[in-house]
Amino acid sequence: MADIPKKYKHHDVEDKWRQQWEDWGIYRWDESLPREDTFVVDTPPPTVSGSLHVGHVFSYTHQDLIVRYQRMKGKNIAYPMGWDDNGLPTERRVQNLLGIRCNPHLPYDPEWKPIRKGKKDTSIDEVSRRNFIEACGVVTEEDEQAFEHLWRHLGLSLDWTDQYATIDDHCRKISQLSFLDLVEKGEVYNVESPTMWDIDFKTAVAQAEVEDRPRQGLFFDLRFGVEGGGELLIATTRPELLGACIAVVAHPDDERYQSLFGKFAITPLYGARVPILAAEHADPEKGTGILMVCTFGDAMDVEWWKHSGLALKQIIGRDGKLLPAAMGEAPFESVDADKARKAHDELAGLYVSKAKKRIAELLAEDGSLPGWDGPALVGEPLPTDQMVKYYEKGDRALEFVPTRQWFIRILDHKDELLAQGEKIQWHPDHMKSRYSHWVEGLNQDWCISRQRYFGVPFPVWYDVGTDGEPDFSRPIYAEAASLPVDPLTDTPPGYTEDQRGRVGGFAAEPDVMDTWATSSMTPQIQSHWGVDDERHAKLFPMDIRPQAHDIIRTWAFYTIVKAWMHSGEIPWYHVILSGWILDPDRKKMSKSKGNVVTPDDLLVEYSSDAVRYWAARARLGTDTAFDPGVFKIGKRLSTKIFNASRFVFMQLDRAVDDGGMPGVDQITDPLDLALVDRMRTVIEQATKAFDSFDYATALQVAEDAFWSFCDHYLELVKLRSYAEEDSPGRRSAVAALSWSLRTFLRLLAPFVPFVTDEVWSWRFAADGRPSVHTTSWPTVDEVAAVDAPELDGTYDAAVEVLTAIRGAKTTSQKSLRWPVARLVVAGPERYLKALEPVLDDVLRAGNVDAGGLQLEDGESPEGHRFAIEAELAEEMGE
RNA sequence: AGGCGCGUAGCUCAGUUGGUUAGAGCGCAUCCCUCACACGGAUGAGGCCCGCGGUUCGAGUCCGCGCGCGCCUACCA
Numbered sequence: 001m002a003d004i005p006k007k008y009k010h011h012d013v014e015d016k017w018r019q020q021w022e023d024w025g026i027y028r029w030d031e032s033l034p035r036e037d038t039f040v041v042d043t044p045p046p047t048v049s050g051s052l053h054v055g056h057v058f059s060y061t062h063q064d065l066i067v068r069y070q071r072m073k074g075k076n077i078a079y080p081m082g083w084d085d086n087g088l089p090t091e092r093r094v095q096n097l098l099g100i101r102c103n104p105h106l107p108y109d110p111e112w113k114p115i116r117k118g119k120k121d122t123s124i125d126e127v128s129r130r131n132f133i134e135a136c137g138v139v140t141e142e143d144e145q146a147f148e149h150l151w152r153h154l155g156l157s158l159d160w161t162d163q164y165a166t167i168d169d170h171c172r173k174i175s176q177l178s179f180l181d182l183v184e185k186g187e188v189y190n191v192e193s194p195t196m197w198d199i200d201f202k203t204a205v206a207q208a209e210v211e212d213r214p215r216q217g218l219f220f221d222l223r224f225g226v227e228g229g230g231e232l233l234i235a236t237t238r239p240e241l242l243g244a245c246i247a248v249v250a251h252p253d254d255e256r257y258q259s260l261f262g263k264f265a266i267t268p269l270y271g272a273r274v275p276i277l278a279a280e281h282a283d284p285e286k287g288t289g290i291l292m293v294c295t296f297g298d299a300m301d302v303e304w305w306k307h308s309g310l311a312l313k314q315i316i317g318r319d320g321k322l323l324p325a326a327m328g329e330a331p332f333e334s335v336d337a338d339k340a341r342k343a344h345d346e347l348a349g350l351y352v353s354k355a356k357k358r359i360a361e362l363l364a365e366d367g368s369l370p371g372w373d374g375p376a377l378v379g380e381p382l383p384t385d386q387m388v389k390y391y392e393k394g395d396r397a398l399e400f401v402p403t404r405q406w407f408i409r410i411l412d413h414k415d416e417l418l419a420q421g422e423k424i425q426w427h428p429d430h431m432k433s434r435y436s437h438w439v440e441g442l443n444q445d446w447c448i449s450r451q452r453y454f455g456v457p458f459p460v461w462y463d464v465g466t467d468g469e470p471d472f473s474r475p476i477y478a479e480a481a482s483l484p485v486d487p488l489t490d491t492p493p494g495y496t497e498d499q500r501g502r503v504g505g506f507a508a509e510p511d512v513m514d515t516w517a518t519s520s521m522t523p524q525i526q527s528h529w530g531v532d533d534e535r536h537a538k539l540f541p542m543d544i545r546p547q548a549h550d551i552i553r554t555w556a557f558y559t560i561v562k563a564w565m566h567s568g569e570i571p572w573y574h575v576i577l578s579g580w581i582l583d584p585d586r587k588k589m590s591k592s593k594g595n596v597v598t599p600d601d602l603l604v605e606y607s608s609d610a611v612r613y614w615a616a617r618a619r620l621g622t623d624t625a626f627d628p629g630v631f632k633i634g635k636r637l638s639t640k641i642f643n644a645s646r647f648v649f650m651q652l653d654r655a656v657d658d659g660g661m662p663g664v665d666q667i668t669d670p671l672d673l674a675l676v677d678r679m680r681t682v683i684e685q686a687t688k689a690f691d692s693f694d695y696a697t698a699l700q701v702a703e704d705a706f707w708s709f710c711d712h713y714l715e716l717v718k719l720r721s722y723a724e725e726d727s728p729g730r731r732s733a734v735a736a737l738s739w740s741l742r743t744f745l746r747l748l749a750p751f752v753p754f755v756t757d758e759v760w761s762w763r764f765a766a767d768g769r770p771s772v773h774t775t776s777w778p779t780v781d782e783v784a785a786v787d788a789p790e791l792d793g794t795y796d797a798a799v800e801v802l803t804a805i806r807g808a809k810t811t812s813q814k815s816l817r818w819p820v821a822r823l824v825v826a827g828p829e830r831y832l833k834a835l836e837p838v839l840d841d842v843l844r845a846g847n848v849d850a851g852g853l854q855l856e857d858g859e860s861p862e863g864h865r866f867a868i869e870a871e872l873a874e875e876m877g878e
Numbered sequence: 879a880g881g882c883g884c885g886u887a888g889c890u891c892a893g894u895u896g897g898u899u900a901g902a903g904c905g906c907a908u909c910c911c912u913c914a915c916a917c918g919g920a921u922g923a924g925g926c927c928c929g930c931g932g933u934u935c936g937a938g939u940c941c942g943c944g945c946g947c948g949c950c951u952a953c954c955a
Contacts, residue, residue: 291955300954434881625891630904809910
């Protein structure tokens with residue numbers, strides 16, 4: 001029998017159990033068991049290039065609480081670890097950390113090694129694509145180790161033997177299989193079309209990655225000429241796009257412009273002749289009610305242009321600078337070509353913001369058309385608040401640039417995707433509306449191609465036509481058996497490497513897939529869809545997808561899209577949404593605000609159990625304030641578990657020595673029966689809560705009961721359990737203590753896994769089932785043999801009298817051990833009856849002289865059962 | 879501008895299908911070293927449950943209208 005330690009030292013205990021769990025391997029998935037015995041988690045793969053954040057600790061703890069409960073319910077847990085390392089965040093981090101940029105035209109340098117640059121070294125080296133990708137691999141591996149360390153420290157019961165990374169061969173293969181399957185099903189296409197484009201990252205982005213940011217803009221009032229005489233006044237915030245103006249439009253019902261429809265306007269400065277047309281999207285209330293359409297100022301321009309049949313005037317390049325357009329030539333015709341070219345020469349090569357300033361000057365100086373007096377710009381520009389689209393990770397506004405991109409058809413399937421959302425259970429339920437609203441509001445197909453490097457390549461080549469250019473209408477797809485492939489180094493079926501880039505040969509698709517194209521496949525990545533049918537059947541659809549609510553429109557949505565397209569199924573039965581951590585000012589915690597606390601510090605200062613406790617108190621979907629006070633409560637709970645267990649085991653040891661192990665069938669004393677009865681309710685409530693993923697309620701129920709157990713029951717039963725001789729009363733007490741503790745440890749094990757397993761190991765660990773985490777969740781059946789209490793309210797009556805006795809001592813500034821000479825308890829008969837069977841325990845706990853007890857019939861005072869009077873003894877006594 | 883959520887003690891939050899006197903912890907005050915625990919314990923003081931109307935015998939809870947906060951969509955003329 002192991003000695004029971006005296007003091008709780010959380011660092012030692014937690015270090016010991018982390019290692020023990022690893023040695024036992026108790027968190028591994030058993031591949032041999034059937035699906036119905038298995039609980040499958042679609043673990044969120046963290047973006048490894050992001051920083052470690054308390055938010056991670058928060059939401060991953062939520063998953064682990066549910067997982068640990070399910071494990072104790074007897075489920076075979078599939079809880080792997082994934083890493084999202086591919087994609088733009090990694091590239092950006094690598095660029096900053098190593099001071100490098102990818103230049104895809106450079107040859108591979110096998111000698112080159114990634115080296116971290118000091119903060120002051122701002123030089124930038126260009127490296128080849130392959131060197132760049134290798135550097136990404138090195139950096140992400142370091143980052144993954146930092147995450148793994150944190151996860152292990154926190155006590156997440158992940159299966160570390162089952163890992164994946166979104167850039168690894170397996171994930172590349174699944175991603176490419178997914179792509180080919182969608183090609184086969186006709187759900188993917190490539191097209192050249194104006195796309196939202198980030199000018200810094202120089203890549204297309206998808207609707208889901210775009211956010212609106214408020215910006216202070218300026219309204220410029222510009223005079224346009226009207227062919228045949230007259231003028232128009234047009235208000236615009238983007239005068240720099242004047243050269244790309246293709247039309248002027250007003251609302252068809254707008255009386256002011258009826259006479260102009262069908263005529264032509266002449267743009268100032270550029271002198272271009274553009275039609276004046278009616279368009280529904282023009283709002284007569286805004287500006288002057290008439291506006292210029294440019295290619296492209298906004299999404300509306302794109303939409304309208306697509307149906308207009310008008311020629312494109314591309315003016316912004318992929319780098320965000322104004323192109324040196326061939327002014328004066330069709331389609332850039334002008335009434336004064338020389339003037340137009342001269343003006344545009346001033347603008348070409350400038351970024352949008354600079355060009356805006358410059359053209360405003362040009363328009364203010366002159367910009368006029370023949371026959372005008374005065375400049376084209378009227379008055380001073382007026383400030384206006386506008387919302388501008390940005391790539392969520394970008395620093396400068398998006399532009400619409402025509403490029404060739406791959407898209408997945410989602411606009412055609414809104415109804416089906418909404419129906420899939422209905423089949424999934426969302427926790428909390430109201431989060432489902434976020435999904436439906438997003439699906440209903442979709443206005444673009446899903447753009448999955450990115451003009452980047454560290455990502456999964458498309459398994460695609462193109463025929464090279466007689467002009468030496470790739471023929472994008474004739475893609476060559478890889479064969480499924482050859483995956484994963486990299487078209488830049490691998491050759492398409494039926495070709496040889498020397499045909500690369502040659503007429504009659506092939507050319508690689510240079511783009512890579514967006515990260516979401518891969519992470520939307522996490523269930524299939526884990527189940528080995530298309531690779532191992534047996535494994536897939538055992539893991540798919542999964543049980544839960546835990547995630548944060550801000551990525552419903554991306555991760556949840558895309559995963560639902562893919563599962564539906566590939567197999568017509570939902571990817572999981574439940575989505576579990578965690579909230580955010582807010583700082584004490586109720587703002588979302590973020591690095592830029594400098595209010596981020598590092599998780600490691602917290603774990604060291606308060607213990608992993610304490611930090612888990614804090615996370616567990618937050619209900620699903622609810623944002624939570626970062627509150628160090630709650631860590632302290634968690635730490636106190638751990639300490640309490642430790643100390644209360646010491647007491648129980650000391651009594652248990654004595655009872656075992658005197659007469660063998662007490663069983664629940666020996667619980668006979670009225671107070672103990674009342675305790676067991678309360679425990680039945682606790683077990684039922686905690687189980688019910690956990691079954692609906694409501695870990696917070698399960699914790700609250702168990703924790704409240706545990707504190708009551710310590711503060712009241714232990715005090716009431718203590719002296720009976722101290723009895724020198726073995727007796728039915730003592731055995732009843734010890735049996736009740738032992739079973740209750742066994743139950744509390746299991747109820748609390750998901751929340752504070754370290755201290756509970758430590759305590760469990762002292763006396764409860766059985767051969768073959770060494771850990772509390774692999775024992776079974778408590779059930780009321782365990783105490784089926786224990787009688788129900790004869791009377792209701794016994795426990796509460798005892799607590800009330802004991803509390804009153806303590807109150808009397810406290811107000812008299814006496815120790816709680818001080819003897820009570822006289823105790824008068826007055827109340828209705830039914831309460832006195834409930835109290836009677838436990839009076840002995842109460843009197844002992846309160847150190848009341850049995851001769852001084854008086855029970856009287858009487859009324860209950862407000863909010864109480866009894867009127868209680870306690871008269872303390874004169875002397876402390878021995 | 880639409881949608882979703884929230885508003886309860888100084889703070890962080892619970893409050894089942896409406897049902898007597900609205901709960902907990904932290905913090906605060908006062909007291910207590912009692913053989914599980916001073917990394918503790920006891921006791922206590924703190925609430926127009928955001929506002930206004932309505933339904934009801936009865937509303938923190940249901941309905942309507944406001945106000946405030948957060949988030950998600952939309953909004954570059």
